[in-house]
Amino acid sequence: MYSRRAFLQTTAGLSFVSLAGGVSPLLARAAELSAGADRNEHVLVVVELAGGNDGLNTVVPFENSLYYKNRPTLGIAKDQVVRLSDQLGLHPRMAALGELFRDGRVAVVQGVGYPEPDRSHFRSMEIWHTASTQKQPPTAGWLGRLLDTAPGANDTPFAGLSLTSSLPQALRADKVAVPVVAQLQSIALGTEGASPREALVRKLATSFRDPKGSGGAGPVDFMQRQAETVYRAAERLKDAASRYRSSTDYPDTPLGGQLRQAAEIINADLGVRVLFASQDGYDTHAEQADTHAELLGQLSEALSAFDRDLTELKKADRVVLLVFSEFGRRVDENASRGTDHGAASSVFVVGSPVKGGLLGKYPSLEQLGDGDLIYNTDFRSVYAGLLDWLGCPSREVLRGEFAKLELLKAQA
Amino acid sequence: MAAAFFAPLSTAGVEFDRRKAAHLLRRAGFAPTEAELDQAIEQGLEATVEKLLADDSEQEAAFQQAFDSVAGSLLNVADPFQVQSWWLHRMVKTASPLREKLTLFWHGHFATSVHKVEDGELMRRQIDTLRRLAWGNFRELVQAMARDPAMLVWLDGESSTREHPNENFARELMELFTCGIGNYTENDVLEAARAFTGWHRAASEFVFHPDDHDFDRKSFLGKSGRFDGQDVIDILMQQPATSRFIAGKLLRFFAAPQPSEEAIAEAGRLLDQTQLDIKWFLRELFLSAWFYGEECYRRRIASPVEFVVGTVRALGARMPAADLNNHIQAMGQELLAPPNVKGWDGEQTWINSSTWPARLAFAQGVSILYSENAYGPHLPLEAIVPAHLNEPKSVVDRLAEVLFQGELADEARREVAEFLVKTEEGPNADVFRDDEGFRTDKTRQALAVMLSLPEYHAW
Numbered sequence: 001m002y003s004r005r006a007f008l009q010t011t012a013g014l015s016f017v018s019l020a021g022g023v024s025p026l027l028a029r030a031a032e033l034s035a036g037a038d039r040n041e042h043v044l045v046v047v048e049l050a051g052g053n054d055g056l057n058t059v060v061p062f063e064n065s066l067y068y069k070n071r072p073t074l075g076i077a078k079d080q081v082v083r084l085s086d087q088l089g090l091h092p093r094m095a096a097l098g099e100l101f102r103d104g105r106v107a108v109v110q111g112v113g114y115p116e117p118d119r120s121h122f123r124s125m126e127i128w129h130t131a132s133t134q135k136q137p138p139t140a141g142w143l144g145r146l147l148d149t150a151p152g153a154n155d156t157p158f159a160g161l162s163l164t165s166s167l168p169q170a171l172r173a174d175k176v177a178v179p180v181v182a183q184l185q186s187i188a189l190g191t192e193g194a195s196p197r198e199a200l201v202r203k204l205a206t207s208f209r210d211p212k213g214s215g216g217a218g219p220v221d222f223m224q225r226q227a228e229t230v231y232r233a234a235e236r237l238k239d240a241a242s243r244y245r246s247s248t249d250y251p252d253t254p255l256g257g258q259l260r261q262a263a264e265i266i267n268a269d270l271g272v273r274v275l276f277a278s279q280d281g282y283d284t285h286a287e288q289a290d291t292h293a294e295l296l297g298q299l300s301e302a303l304s305a306f307d308r309d310l311t312e313l314k315k316a317d318r319v320v321l322l323v324f325s326e327f328g329r330r331v332d333e334n335a336s337r338g339t340d341h342g343a344a345s346s347v348f349v350v351g352s353p354v355k356g357g358l359l360g361k362y363p364s365l366e367q368l369g370d371g372d373l374i375y376n377t378d379f380r381s382v383y384a385g386l387l388d389w390l391g392c393p394s395r396e397v398l399r400g401e402f403a404k405l406e407l408l409k410a411q412a
Numbered sequence: 413m414a415a416a417f418f419a420p421l422s423t424a425g426v427e428f429d430r431r432k433a434a435h436l437l438r439r440a441g442f443a444p445t446e447a448e449l450d451q452a453i454e455q456g457l458e459a460t461v462e463k464l465l466a467d468d469s470e471q472e473a474a475f476q477q478a479f480d481s482v483a484g485s486l487l488n489v490a491d492p493f494q495v496q497s498w499w500l501h502r503m504v505k506t507a508s509p510l511r512e513k514l515t516l517f518w519h520g521h522f523a524t525s526v527h528k529v530e531d532g533e534l535m536r537r538q539i540d541t542l543r544r545l546a547w548g549n550f551r552e553l554v555q556a557m558a559r560d561p562a563m564l565v566w567l568d569g570e571s572s573t574r575e576h577p578n579e580n581f582a583r584e585l586m587e588l589f590t591c592g593i594g595n596y597t598e599n600d601v602l603e604a605a606r607a608f609t610g611w612h613r614a615a616s617e618f619v620f621h622p623d624d625h626d627f628d629r630k631s632f633l634g635k636s637g638r639f640d641g642q643d644v645i646d647i648l649m650q651q652p653a654t655s656r657f658i659a660g661k662l663l664r665f666f667a668a669p670q671p672s673e674e675a676i677a678e679a680g681r682l683l684d685q686t687q688l689d690i691k692w693f694l695r696e697l698f699l700s701a702w703f704y705g706e707e708c709y710r711r712r713i714a715s716p717v718e719f720v721v722g723t724v725r726a727l728g729a730r731m732p733a734a735d736l737n738n739h740i741q742a743m744g745q746e747l748l749a750p751p752n753v754k755g756w757d758g759e760q761t762w763i764n765s766s767t768w769p770a771r772l773a774f775a776q777g778v779s780i781l782y783s784e785n786a787y788g789p790h791l792p793l794e795a796i797v798p799a800h801l802n803e804p805k806s807v808v809d810r811l812a813e814v815l816f817q818g819e820l821a822d823e824a825r826r827e828v829a830e831f832l833v834k835t836e837e838g839p840n841a842d843v844f845r846d847d848e849g850f851r852t853d854k855t856r857q858a859l860a861v862m863l864s865l866p867e868y869h870a871w
Contacts (some may be wrong), residue, residue: 119601165766194833223870286571341583
């Protein structure tokens with residue numbers, strides 16, 4: 001059969017698009033700024049668990065009989081969990097994350113959510129991505145707004161970067177173009193001598209204004225800006241990949257690949273402030289146990305590898321990673337040995353700058369809201385704590401006042 | 413019957429010219445050949461639209477026959493890649509591009525993914541159902557999708573029982589398939605889930621299990637009764653929110669990426685008046701002056717399928733369907749595998765640092781198609797640019813006519829013309845005129861350049 005893999009192999013040796021036309025003044029300026037950039041800038045890596053992660057089976061309240069009552073087939077036995085405290089334990093497949101927790105590098109924020117929880121994936125994702133519960137949320141996401149307010153973010157194509165296959169709403173910005181690098185290695189933008197055709201493609205893709213005179217808002221303008229970002233980004237990323245040397249073995253999983261790319265990029269000091277990764281598959285309505293175990297195992301292994309890598313690359317002290325999902329799941333399991341969409345759940349904040357431990361309060365399994373756990377920490381308090389650490393005005397970015405959660409060690 | 417908002421182009425005193433015809437045939441299909449454009453101009457708007465909406469049962473039968481002759485032998489129907497490629501082949505070859513385009517639209521609407529269904533044949537059957545009911549009544553389509561085996565796997569209907577209703581399908585039915593979010597309560601989701609209990613499948617057929625069905629009373633959207641799934645859908649079809657929601661989606665796919673509130677409201681009213689008759693609605697839309705106006709014309713960004721299938725059709729190129737499929741996937745669109753139940757977001761999200769280079773790779777790939785084999789990859793270059801055109805300007809103007817109906821900025825034409833005569837020793841118009849090999853090679857390269865222009869992807 002003619003497979004995709006075979007296709008990629010046969011074309012891998014070809015240079016689809018070479019970069020030509022010399023180095024633009026803009027690019028030269030970016031390089032200059034990046035060279036002089038503050039090497040100690042803090043970096044936030046966000047990992048989204050798409051589909052609604054079952055928080056109850058991720059951080060297990062193993063002393064709570066209600067948990068086992070609601071989870072007759074899915075409940076995780078007390079002697080199986082990776083202990084965090086005398087009440088709570090991680091899913092058995094998360095031993096690696098448990099080790100990081102014991103080293104004080106993981107904050108587990110319990111009972112995170114927002115008022116009037118919505119059980120729609122898209123609506124709830126929108127709320128988390130825009131940090132807004134308004135019916136008409138802003139078009140820019142919370143990370144995009146962070147970049148829009150960050151000084152100098154426009155001087156590098158890499159202030160924000162997504163490792164997912166498409167741009168997440170969180171990174172949509174009004175002023176800054178955020179590149180998406182799904183496959184850093186196979187982006188097929190060779191930089192060796194470009195042909196005249198390739199040079200002309202680049203010139204024409206980036207040098208004409210929208211013929212329809214749409215004032216910069218039309219589809220052609222948009223594509224021109226994107227094309228420009230692509231060329232600039234590809235040149236720099238290729239360089240970043242070539243400079244990355246690490247002995248860390250990442251798990252051969254989509255998330256493992258994304259976090260390895262994150263390490264490459266952080267290692268190259270390109271002025272990146274925010275990176276976004278995603279792990280899909282958490283919408284476990286039926287036969288949850290094996291799928292969920294596999295996903296959490298992949299997550300835990302990838303986080304652990306990333307932490308080791310950053311330590312080896314000597315970047316660990318300026319990188320923090322946030323793991324969130326759009327909602328947890330219903331307290332009682334359903335008849336398909338799965339769980340339906342729920343509400344509050346736990347959030348992980350991981351990294352050497354993190355003040356490790358359990359934060360907030362585990363939601364009651366007795367007093368539920370419509371069958372769901374009730375939140376006690378607004379997710380924007382987590383964001384506010386992180387924005388503060390990034391040196392960004394959280395009030396402006398979040399468009400409101402939220403109590404900052406003390407997630408990080410006092411800065412030296 | 414059309415409201416003033418969708419007043420016909422014919423009464424607006426605007427000529428149905430070549431650019432408008434190309435616009436119609438892009439949106440209601442996958443881009444026209446020159447011959448199709450000639451025909452549209454000759455026959456006029458009304459006849460062209462009627463032709464797009466004409467009965468095509470003979471062709472349907474022919475495709476079915478072709479499929480049957482290779483299914484299970486040459487074509488592995490369980491393999492999603494082969495089913496995807498088959499569908500692309502059909503898009504390229506079809507004489508009813510609008511039906512195929514609508515099928516693609518409904519696939520993005522009832523977005524079911526083979527990654528969970530894990531059965532190419534179930535997916536193919538779902539696509540066949542979408543195609544069969546594509547331009548009939550929306551109610552019928554929803555009723556069919558609620559019983560569709562792939563859908564029953566995709567949204568867990570197959571495990572939903574009286575004791576334990578699974579709410580996945582009930583929620584998406586309202587949120588994404590009919591009335592849209594904000595037009596129902598959480599309680600409506602639970603009640604609707606009860607109504608669909610016992611709607612299961614046996615292998616690749618729908619089956620109703622009375623023992624698993626909840627026959628008790630339900631309250632749903634202000635009504636109450638012993639509703640089953642069919643009743644729930646019928647109630648949803650009476651909601652004004654449903655016609656508005658579906659009309660808005662049809663507009664975004666066929667007409668304007670961001671239609672105004674007014675356009676959506678008017679379209680909702682129109683769809684409501686037609687009692688959710690999709691063919692009737694599209695006819696009014698394609699005949700309207702609004703459809704050819706500022707809000708719509710060249711305002712969308714071509715999806716990977718539109719870009720690839722449209723280019724192959726417009727150029728009359730021949731490329732193996734598996735190659736088309738690989739190119740399209742590299743551009744971020746995998747048929748039978750929309751990213752989630754909301755379908756493809758489309759528009760700006762198509763373009764990023766992985767997918768833009770993939771588009772350029774296809775532009776290059778299609779422009780160099782060549783084989784000595786009668787069935788091999790082929791680009792009919794002599795039909796696109798006749799050999800007697802040997803001046804750079806006339807070649808560029810000809811390409812601009814084929815690809816843009818002449819709508820291309822002078823600067824771009826100048827740059828491409830300069831490129832055509834460029835040799836390693838500098839510009840040489842004589843070589844271009846006298847050396848046919850050189851001219852052919854350069855012309856192919858110029859074609860790749862023009863297919864790479866952002867303007868070409870503004871669809």
